[in-house]
Amino acid sequence: MNERDLRQLFAVSVEDVLPSKPATAGWDRARRTRRTRRVLGAAVLAVVLVGGGTAAVRRPSPGPPLNHTVVPTVEPTHADPVQRPPAELTFPPDPLNRLSGPATVPLSERPVQRALALFQPVDEENRADGPVRILGDDGVVRGLDVVTLAPTRDADGNEATAVQPGVLSPDGRWAAFPQTNELIMVDLTAAGVRRIPLDGYLELVVWAHDRVLVGGGNRTYAVERDTEAAGTIDVSAWNVVAPDPEAGREAALIEMIGERGSLTLRNRSAREATIRSEQRITDGVLPSPYEVNEFYGRGWLHGGRLARAAMITNNDIDGAEGVAVLDSRTGAVTHLLDLGRDRAKGCCPVLGWDNKGAVLLSLEPAALARWDPETGEITGIIRDLPGVLALAG
Numbered sequence: 001m002n003e004r005d006l007r008q009l010f011a012v013s014v015e016d017v018l019p020s021k022p023a024t025a026g027w028d029r030a031r032r033t034r035r036t037r038r039v040l041g042a043a044v045l046a047v048v049l050v051g052g053g054t055a056a057v058r059r060p061s062p063g064p065p066l067n068h069t070v071v072p073t074v075e076p077t078h079a080d081p082v083q084r085p086p087a088e089l090t091f092p093p094d095p096l097n098r099l100s101g102p103a104t105v106p107l108s109e110r111p112v113q114r115a116l117a118l119f120q121p122v123d124e125e126n127r128a129d130g131p132v133r134i135l136g137d138d139g140v141v142r143g144l145d146v147v148t149l150a151p152t153r154d155a156d157g158n159e160a161t162a163v164q165p166g167v168l169s170p171d172g173r174w175a176a177f178p179q180t181n182e183l184i185m186v187d188l189t190a191a192g193v194r195r196i197p198l199d200g201y202l203e204l205v206v207w208a209h210d211r212v213l214v215g216g217g218n219r220t221y222a223v224e225r226d227t228e229a230a231g232t233i234d235v236s237a238w239n240v241v242a243p244d245p246e247a248g249r250e251a252a253l254i255e256m257i258g259e260r261g262s263l264t265l266r267n268r269s270a271r272e273a274t275i276r277s278e279q280r281i282t283d284g285v286l287p288s289p290y291e292v293n294e295f296y297g298r299g300w301l302h303g304g305r306l307a308r309a310a311m312i313t314n315n316d317i318d319g320a321e322g323v324a325v326l327d328s329r330t331g332a333v334t335h336l337l338d339l340g341r342d343r344a345k346g347c348c349p350v351l352g353w354d355n356k357g358a359v360l361l362s363l364e365p366a367a368l369a370r371w372d373p374e375t376g377e378i379t380g381i382i383r384d385l386p387g388v389l390a391l392a393g
Contacts, residue, residue, distance in 0.1 A: 080376070081285050081286055081287070081333075081334065081335055081336060082286060082287060082290055082335075082336050082338055083335065083336070083337050083338065083371075083373070083376045083378075084337070084338050084339075084340075085337070085339065085363060085369075085371075085378045086378060089363070089365075089366055089369060089378065089379060089380035090379055090380060091366070091379070091380040091381070091382075091383060092379060092380075094381050094382070095116075095135075095139060096116070096117060096135065096368065096381055097382055097383075098135055098139060098141055099117060099119040099133055099135050099141060099382070099385070099389070100382070100383075100385055101141060102130075102133070102141070103131060103133050103134075103141045103142050103143030104140060104141055104142075105140060105142055105143070106142060106143050106145040107134060107142040107143065107144055107145055107188065107191050108145050108146050108191045110140065110142060111188060111189050111190055111191045112134060112136035112137070112138075112142065112172070112173075112188050112189060113136065113137060113138070113189060114136065114137045114171065114172035114173060114189075114392070115134050115135065115136055115137070115172040115173070115175070115188050115392060116135045116136065116137055116172060116391070116392055117134075117135045117168070117390065117391050117392065118132055118133065118134055118135075118144075118163055118167065118175060118389070118390040119132065119133040119135070119163075119385075119387055119388070119389050119390075120132050120133075120161045120162075120163035120387050120388045121133070121387040122161060122386055122387045122388065126160070126161070127151070127159075127161075128149070128151065128161050128162075128163075129386075129387075131143040131144050131145065132149070132163055134188065137172070144186070146186060146191050146192075146193050147177075147184055147186060147193050149161075149162040149177055149179070150162065150179055150180070152164075152178050152179065152180070152201070152203045152216070153180055153201055153203075154201050154216060154217065155201055155217060160203065161388050162177040162178060162179065162184075163177070163388045163390055164178075164203075164204060164205065164390065165297070165298050165349065165351050165352070165388075165389075165390055166204065166206045166207065166242055166298055166390065167205045167390045168207075168390040168391065168392050168393075169207050169225075169392070169393075170207055170245035170392055170393035171245075171392065172188070172392035173187070173188055173189050174187060174188060174225065175188060175390075176205045176207070176212045176214065177205070178202035178203055178204060178205050178214050178216065179202060180200075180201055180202065181197065181198060181199060181200065182195050182196060182197050182198055182202070183195075183196045183198055183202060183205075183212065183214050183221070183223055183230075184196075185212070185223075185225070194228060196223055196228050196230055198214070198223075198230060199219075200216060200217060200219055201216045201217055202214050202215060202216045202221075203215070203216035203217075203237070204216060204238065206237065206240055206243075207242070208222075208243050208251075208253065209243065209245075209247075209248065209249045209251070210224065210225045210226060210249065211223060211224055211225060212225060213233065213235065213237060213240060214237065215236070215237030216237060218236075219232060220232065220233050220235050220236060220237045220240075221233065233273050234268075234273045235253055235255060235268060236255060236257075239255040239256050239257055240253055240254070240255050241253075241254040241255065241256060241298075241299035241300065241301055241306060241308075241328075242298055242299065242300045242301065242352075242393065244301040244302055244303060245393045246303075247301070249270065250270045250271075251270055252267050252268060252269060252270055252276065253267075253268040253269070253273060254266065254267055254268070254299075254301065254306070254328060255268065256281075256295050256299050256306075256308065258281075259294065260293045260294055262280070263280070263292065263294070263295070264278050264280055264281060264331070265278065265279045265281060265306075265326075265328065265331045266278050267279070279330065279331035280331055281326065281331045281332075281333065282330075282331055282332050283324075283332075283333040283336075284332070285332065285333060286336055289313055289314070289315065290312065290313060290314055290315075290338075291312065291313045292310045292311075292312055292322070292324050292333060292336070293310065293311045293312055293313060293318070293319070294310065294311050295308045295309065295310045295311075295324070296308075296309050296310070296311070296346055296349065297309040297346070297349030297350060298349065298350065299350070300350055300351075300352050300353055300359075300393075301328060302353035302357060303357075304327060304328050304329055305325055305326070305327065305328060305334075305353075305357075306325070306326045306327075306328040307323060307324070307325050307326075307350045307353065307359045307361075308323070308324060308326075309321075309322070309323050309324075309346075309348055309349045309350050309361070310322050310323065310324045312324075312336065312338065314338050314341075316340070316341055317341045319341070320338065320339065320340055320341045321339035321340065321341075321343045321345075321347055321348055322336055322337055322338055322339050323336070323337040323339070323348060323350060323359065323361055323371070324336050324337075325359065325373045334373070335373035337371055337373075337378075339363070343364060344364075347364055348361055348362050348363055349361065349362055351389060351390075351391055352391050352393055353393075354370060356372075357372065358370045358371060358372040358373075358377075359371045359372075360381070360391065363378075363380075364384075365384050366380040366381065366382065366384070367381075367382040367383065367384055367385040367387075367389065368380075368382040368389060369381055
């Protein structure tokens, strides 16, 4: 989200949103059982901020006053390779808190010029609970009323919401939703709907400039946004990293593959997905016994840096939660956020980057938090909010 977006949003006055009753215990149980399949983001709040968790609802931070500038209030902890979150997060006012309240107008009546985020509320069983909310750059929250989304499914019958990290295009003008045997594309600026027939259980979406990579199981399609032309492409929808929106149409596709001890970055050409190179992921900069065991959720590129959630080894346990930042050119892990052992497995997927180089992630009890690897500063953005967020990139 850039300064222009903040100025537009802060110019709109907002009423405070009344809290719902918390349901932390039930939500935690749902999160722990959620990992029956490798669904991207593990039912996370996928915020697709321009560039692209779950717990009880508590009182959201109030909307910012007119012309307010968001200033983080937490002092940087340190900039060591291994960093840790503070015991308690602070939550400076942020326009994204508007997603905590219900939609005030349907999309069909008031399309957006540009969406900043989508939000799918869910119940304690991780099922969709109400319409998808769309936060426009004018500060208004719309309800998605032009299409009814079914949950995605895999071959074993596991389900997830159609809203996942990555469904919102980086420019905030389109949303692409995977469905069984089809891809639904919604033009958010015109409230128009396109349906592209495709075969199979489709579960995940990644925008690669003006194409949508959509897949599930062992098959991935590349769908052209403008022509709707579709064909299979030799990348994994589970492993491919969301490209940097600034990189352009011919930016390489990067996959994160392999198992513990052999984690690898695979570089492919943008269009044909031809393998160009492979680079072993290394974590020699980390102090012993720290290491990355495996990755989960979506990886996100920002310039030459790549961020993704991981299971790690720390001083206490083999299997702690963490977030790693890598040099995408060399495969070297440059920073590691140690989130400890006392969290639900798969708790903290990465949801993107902001335009100043901070990683956006789900970080209980925050639905969305911001981590600057260069300074160690960590602040909350959105408090507990059960659902899935997708941010524009």
